[in-house]
Amino acid sequence: MPTLTNINIVTSGNETRPARITVENGKIVALDDEYSKNNEVIDCKNLLLIPGAIDPHTHFNDPGYTWREDFYHGSLGAVAGGVTTVFDMPCTTIPPVTNINAFYNKKEKVIPNAWCDFRLWGGISAESLDSPLWKNHIEQLKNAGVIGFKTYVLSGMDTFHQLSYEEYYDILKFASEIDVLVGVHAEDPEIVANATAQIKENSPAEFAASRPVEAEVTAIRRVGEIAGEVGAKIHIVHVSSGSGAEEIDRLQKQGVNISGETCPQYLAFTIDDLCRLGSVLKCTPPVRSKEENEKLWSFLGKSVSFLATDHAPCSQKEKSTGDFMTDYSGMPGVELLLPFALNYGYHQEKLTLEQIQKLTSENTAKRFDLFPQKGSLEIGSDADFALINLNSMYKIEAEKLKSKGKFTPFDGTTFCGAVEQTWISGEPVFKRREQK
Ligand SMILES: [Zn+2]
Secondary structure, eight states: OEEEEEEEEEOSTTOEEEEEEEEETTEEEEESOOOOTTSEEEEEEEEEEEEOEEEEEEOOOTTTOTTTOOHHHHHHHHHHTTEEEEEEOSTTSSSOSSSHHHHHHHHHHHGGGOSSEEEEOEEOOHHHHTSTTHHHHHHHHHHHTOSOEEEESSOOOTTSOOOOHHHHHHHHHHHHHHTOEEEEEOOOHHHHHHHHHTOOSOOHHHHHHHSOHHHHHHHHHHHHHHHHHHTOEEEEOSOOOHHHHHHHHHHHHTTOEEEEEEOHHHHHOBHHHHHHHGGGGOOSSOOBOHHHHHHHHHHBTTTEEEEOOOBOOOOHHHHOSSSTTTSOOOBOOGGGHHHHIIIIIITTTSSOHHHHHIIIIIHHHHHTTOTTTSSOOSTTSBOOEEEEEEEEEEEOOGGGOSSSOOOOTTTTOEEEEEEEEEEETTEEEEEOOOOO
């Protein structure tokens, strides 16, 4: 069995200590103990070792929209960025994962192409409610092991329509009865429709104005209040604004079982960047003002307790239709989740290493009932690791991303802090090439 030596692990804040970890059968079996001389000793040359990151929000689009992304390229990007587990979304798969047949169809298709560990989200759409058996479908998916159920208050997809607040009431009531977590894309459709009607030109600024912060806050409040009433467990995906995070905080203080995630794009960029960079930064909800951005940072690790990427690439053609409004919303991100946290968090002194560990694995694992199997370096935990050189500088080059989507708003930015190795189930699955 291998023993990783000359590693440093985080103790608290930015403090680290030297450690040794022995792994066997995919698990951590010893921490710091003397190892027998029969062990295969691996000198990790003083790299920082943290639990492998979890990205709870990816669209690997497989099967269905594989010209945009597939499981092979998406999960290769994951391991290249120290992400060892992804939770893949049900809506950007054909057929959507709203029943057990679609679940097994997807699982069988993607298993041979997965470089990383994964869980699948189930979904509940307006279409899935058309079946009189919708409750059975949810229960079967729960028993099959989905991580939660994704829903939309506002959806732009033809194959996965949004739910009304009335439908949310029925769904959350049932979700509470059988104890499953419901993920929510929170934008109020009426507010967005009214704001869209005011648009005068097809520009990035007008696009951002068409999906205002108020739409996010209202949807969080409406669904959050229903969840509170029926005792359901909900999770707000890609919280884009500080005001949205504040609303989650308010609901939590009222006792609602609600959590939130946010993404690098909402923390690193503002509307000014959207106007400057154009479609490459287009996503829904859109990036926000500087004030909202700063407020969002202040709720990170609190009401917004972990990071996700909403990894959603597309073809170049879909990103540049000639009309900003019809350009595809979404961007690849899974490969840059941990590098983002190191560069913008640790090196800009906004996050400690301990906080980064919580935001990228521990808190995520806890919310989705995977702790301490994931997100931990305890004996018995999965031997999933990211090994990091905190001081390695490198330039982000979009065309070198492992994803099928060769674009990112971080293109050309110099990052500090690199993932050197990724281990999954006690095996090295990625090693960064020596930089010239
Ligand atoms: Zn998404």
